[in-house]
Amino acid sequence: MARKALLISPELCIGCRGCQTACKSWNQLTGQKTKNTGTYENPPDLTPNLYNKIRYVEIPSETNPVRWLFVNQRCMHCDDAGCMKICPAPGALFKTKEGAVDFNKEKCIGCKLCVAGCPFDVPRYDEKDKISKCHLCSDRIAEGLQPACAKTCPTGAILYGERDSLIGLAKKAGYEKVYGETDLRGLGALYAFKDPPKLYGMDERPAIPETVMFWHKVLKPLAYIGLGGAVAASLLHYIAFGPKKDEEVKKDE
Amino acid sequence: MSNKMVRKANAFEIINHWVLAVSFFILTITGFGFLFHLEQLNSIFGSFNSMKVIHNWVGVIFSISLFFTLFYYLPQALKLSSDDIGWIIKGGGYFSKSAVVPPQDKLNTGQKLFYLLILLMGIAISISGFVIWLMPGVKNWVLLSHLVHNISFDIMVIVVPVHIYLGTLANPGTFRIMVYGTVPIDWAKKRHAKWVQKMGF
Numbered sequence: 004m005a006r007k008a009l010l011i012s013p014e015l016c017i018g019c020r021g022c023q024t025a026c027k028s029w030n031q032l033t034g035q036k037t038k039n040t041g042t043y044e045n046p047p048d049l050t051p052n053l054y055n056k057i058r059y060v061e062i063p064s065e066t067n068p069v070r071w072l073f074v075n076q077r078c079m080h081c082d083d084a085g086c087m088k089i090c091p092a093p094g095a096l097f098k099t100k101e102g103a104v105d106f107n108k109e110k111c112i113g114c115k116l117c118v119a120g121c122p123f124d125v126p127r128y129d130e131k132d133k134i135s136k137c138h139l140c141s142d143r144i145a146e147g148l149q150p151a152c153a154k155t156c157p158t159g160a161i162l163y164g165e166r167d168s169l170i171g172l173a174k175k176a177g178y179e180k181v182y183g184e185t186d187l188r189g190l191g192a193l194y195a196f197k198d199p200p201k202l203y204g205m206d207e208r209p210a211i212p213e214t215v216m217f218w219h220k221v222l223k224p225l226a227y228i229g230l231g232g233a234v235a236a237s238l239l240h241y242i243a244f245g246p247k248k249d250e251e252v253k254k255d256e
Numbered sequence: 257m258s259n260k261m262v263r264k265a266n267a268f269e270i271i272n273h274w275v276l277a278v279s280f281f282i283l284t285i286t287g288f289g290f291l292f293h294l295e296q297l298n299s300i301f302g303s304f305n306s307m308k309v310i311h312n313w314v315g316v317i318f319s320i321s322l323f324f325t326l327f328y329y330l331p332q333a334l335k336l337s338s339d340d341i342g343w344i345i346k347g348g349g350y351f352s353k354s355a356v357v358p359p360q361d362k363l364n365t366g367q368k369l370f371y372l373l374i375l376l377m378g379i380a381i382s383i384s385g386f387v388i389w390l391m392p393g394v395k396n397w398v399l400l401s402h403l404v405h406n407i408s409f410d411i412m413v414i415v416v417p418v419h420i421y422l423g424t425l426a427n428p429g430t431f432r433i434m435v436y437g438t439v440p441i442d443w444a445k446k447r448h449a450k451w452v453q454k455m456g457f
Binding site: 089091092093095110112113114115116118119128212214215217218222223225226227229230232233234236237240241244246247248249251252 | 288290291292293295304305307308349350351352353388392393395398399400402403406407409410413414415416417418421425426427428429443446447
């Protein structure tokens with residue numbers, strides 16, 4: 004199956020937060036009390052009950068005193084996902100056939116290593132210490148429906164579809180670079196940014212932490228190669244030199 | 257030849273060494289389970305959820321057991337002298353049947369160095385384990401601890417099999433220390449001359 008993705012266009016977003024509401028509605032996530040801190044951005048950050056949100060970024064300049072960016076923030080559904088790489092529990096995080104990074108709370112052991120492995124600070128933990136995050140409405144897309152956020156978006160700022168055609172669409176619309184086209188072997192949430200990603204609060208080059216990559220490439224294989232090598236070396240020594248039999252041990256006179 | 261036995265380890269030492277060894281085995285098996293997603297282990301530990309609980313609490317037992325080793329191995333392990341250099345030069349006498357190594361203390365050079373290495377790695381793996389367990393989600397601390405935990409794990413799974421080999425197959429007569437705590441005095445004279453001498457035999 005061709006990989007599916009979301010194409011997010013801040014230029015089209017009107018900041019209505021319908022995506023936040025639709026997501027909560029479909030996934031039956033409860034609301035929460037927050038404080039007004041002088042911004043429309045609300046809640047202030049992703050929570051175990053908030054899988055996606057709009058980040059509001061104000062960038063006043065001389066030519067445009069009211070430039071206001073609305074960026075949908077969520078799990079990016081990386082192809083090479085740091086959370087899945089570091090997760091010690093098989094089946095707790097898994098890929099759906101559409102390419103979404105989904106989770107199974109029953110298999111999650113609550114260690115929160117995925118929080119450390121994620122390049123985008125996405126995974127949250129619920130009150131039972133189980134992972135909670137956007138799963139691209141895996142139950143909806145498995146039935147051929149769109150994710151709730153894309154379905155409800157009134158302006159087409161969140162589009163769901165085949166990843167390749169979404170990239171084509173963005174390029175046709177004049178975006179030379181699509182954020183997430185190649186990062187982490189390609190993200191499942193693509194962004195059509197007019198300006199450098201930093202302006203939208205995104206990392207220029209998102210990557211899995213280097214320590215995690217070193218662990219994955221070197222330390223993990225060394226665990227069984229080292230163990231096997233030590234056992235093999237001991238046996239080889241036994242064959243080549245044999246045991247130190249008591250009658251053979253000499254005293255230093 | 258006299259049949260006289262001499263005590264090399266007391267009951268507490270023997271039990272503590274077994275506690276350390278068994279906890280190490282359980283931690284290594286469950287650790288490999290987490291590293292390589294060995295779902296076959298569910299038949300032993302039930303699920304990865306219960307395996308995590310076992311790994312964490314056996315880690316506590318391992319740390320306590322490691323702490324107790326400080327009292328009877330550390331003072332001996334730090335008694336390094338020129339005889340230890342001689343031992344290293346001779347490769348512990350393990351690579352030639354005619355090799356004669358310098359007289360040794362209660363712990364020989366290899367045992368001293370092995371203990372110091374296990375102590376350092378054990379402290380590293382314990383502290384990093386507790387950080388991962390008790391400070392979940394604190395990204396930089398967890399990443400550093402995850403790295404330290406895995407480096408010390410790798411070193412331990414390499415040196416411990418060699419330790420087991422040297423304590424069993426390679427040196428007949430050694431393993432009984434872990435069972436009875438005693439060795440024949442003549443056996444000890446050949447391997448731990450300085451220790452036997454100090455005891456006045």
